[in-house]
Amino acid sequence: MGRWQPDARMRLQEAALALYSERGYDETTVAQIAERAGLTKRTFFRYFADKREVLFWGAQFLEQRMVAGIDAAPASASVFGLIGAALDAAAVQFEEVREFAGQRYRIISSSPELQERELIKTASLATAIASAMRKRGIGETAADLAAHTATTVMHIAYTQWVEDAEQRPFEQIARQALGQLRELVAAAE
Amino acid sequence: MGRWQPDARMRLQEAALALYSERGYDETTVAQIAERAGLTKRTFFRYFADKREVLFWGAQFLEQRMVAGIDAAPASASVFGLIGAALDAAAVQFEEVREFAGQRYRIISSSPELQERELIKTASLATAIASAMRKRGIGETAADLAAHTATTVMHIAYTQWVEDAEQRPFEQIARQALGQLRELVAAAE
Numbered sequence: 001m002g003r004w005q006p007d008a009r010m011r012l013q014e015a016a017l018a019l020y021s022e023r024g025y026d027e028t029t030v031a032q033i034a035e036r037a038g039l040t041k042r043t044f045f046r047y048f049a050d051k052r053e054v055l056f057w058g059a060q061f062l063e064q065r066m067v068a069g070i071d072a073a074p075a076s077a078s079v080f081g082l083i084g085a086a087l088d089a090a091a092v093q094f095e096e097v098r099e100f101a102g103q104r105y106r107i108i109s110s111s112p113e114l115q116e117r118e119l120i121k122t123a124s125l126a127t128a129i130a131s132a133m134r135k136r137g138i139g140e141t142a143a144d145l146a147a148h149t150a151t152t153v154m155h156i157a158y159t160q161w162v163e164d165a166e167q168r169p170f171e172q173i174a175r176q177a178l179g180q181l182r183e184l185v186a187a188a189e
Numbered sequence: 190m191g192r193w194q195p196d197a198r199m200r201l202q203e204a205a206l207a208l209y210s211e212r213g214y215d216e217t218t219v220a221q222i223a224e225r226a227g228l229t230k231r232t233f234f235r236y237f238a239d240k241r242e243v244l245f246w247g248a249q250f251l252e253q254r255m256v257a258g259i260d261a262a263p264a265s266a267s268v269f270g271l272i273g274a275a276l277d278a279a280a281v282q283f284e285e286v287r288e289f290a291g292q293r294y295r296i297i298s299s300s301p302e303l304q305e306r307e308l309i310k311t312a313s314l315a316t317a318i319a320s321a322m323r324k325r326g327i328g329e330t331a332a333d334l335a336a337h338t339a340t341t342v343m344h345i346a347y348t349q350w351v352e353d354a355e356q357r358p359f360e361q362i363a364r365q366a367l368g369q370l371r372e373l374v375a376a377a378e
Contacts, residue, residue, distance in 0.1 A: 078376040119308045141345060145370045148341040156333050178374075181334045185371045187267040 009047045009057075011037040016054040017100055020107045025051075025114065052117060055104060058097065059121045063128045065089040066150070070132040079133070079142055083150045084178060086129055090154050091171035094161065102162040126151045153177045198236045198246075200226040205243040206289055209296045214240075214303065241306060244293060247286065248310045252317045254278040255339070259321040268322070268331055272339045273367060275318055279343050280360035283350065291351040315340045342366045 015036035019028040069089030108114040130147035157174035204225035208217040258278030297303040319336035346363035
């Protein structure tokens with residue numbers, strides 16, 4: 001059990017998602033997750049601070065990727081182009097975990113505590129995106145507006161993506177939502 | 190003490206803001222707030238569920254006003270026009286409490302717990318705005334995009350407004366931020 005478990009994190013995540021779906025998030029304990037994964041509680045805590053963090057473990061990579069997407073955009077990119085670059089970077093991450101995305105989404109939607117956690121993670125993500133935008137010379141207000149627009153579009157597209165009957169790629173759904181926002185705010189009063 | 194206190198709520202709010210600013214939010218107790226206001230703890234709990242709610246008491250009126258602003262907009266209003274109507278309604282509320290807005294803002298900024306509460310209240314506000322938009326026949330995705338755009342612009346404008354050296358009206362700052370967002374997303378990639 002104390003041995004190096006190369007796939008321990010993945011096994012714990014799969015076990016947690018299965019148990020949260022079957023019994024409910026509140027009713028599931030770390031001991032049950034570890035047991036289902038064939039690992040110890042001690043191993044669980046080597047990978048995750050608590051049972052909630054199993055669901056939000058990817059947030060740091062999402063942030064890194066979206067920031068990297070902004071950093072790597074061509075110098076000529078407009079703010080709108082940078083929002084698109086951030087969303088494309090998010091798409092890469094989401095497609096990697098597509099298999100579990102719907103399950104994770106339904107678990108989070110079932111719990112006010114988890115929804116609050118998601119809000120906090122998203123606010124922190126917007127702060128990181130705004131900072132990456134400012135590093136590209138974009139003014140304070142424009143960077144804040146663009147960062148929140150990126151996370152808003154990301155969230156709305158994510159909700160559609162996990163339930164999309166046609167299983168379209170996230171990138172396509174996000175681009176469509178961003179285009180729709182553009183049309184909405186471009187329309188005359 | 191048990192008498193009807195027509196201005197009790199206002200006195201409790203002023204006392205709470207003063208104490209949160211002087212001693213810090215975490216260090217202030219309900220007993221201290223009541224004492225400063227010349228009232229009892231029992232009176233405090235007649236008006237507020239806890240010391241946190243003193244800071245968020247206006248949220249329900251803000252929501253009612255923004256929803257009413259959308260409901261009252263002319264039938265010809267575009268989605269962009271409805272976002273503007275919601276922001277104008279928010280402006281009415283904010284100007285009424287301008288005197289305390291900066292103090293309240295600094296107290297909330299000083300506490301992660303209060304910032305989280307603000308995020309939750311804002312998410313709930315966006316849900317109400319989206320619902321008001323849908324009642325006007327706007328599609329699901331457009332309503333969600335518009336509602337989150339409204340709360341994003343509101344928050345960014347609020348932050349500028351409480352610290353505005355020229356003390357410009359909220360409405361003017363919000364309209365400017367909304368116009369800036371329009372320019373950002375209208376620009377070509």
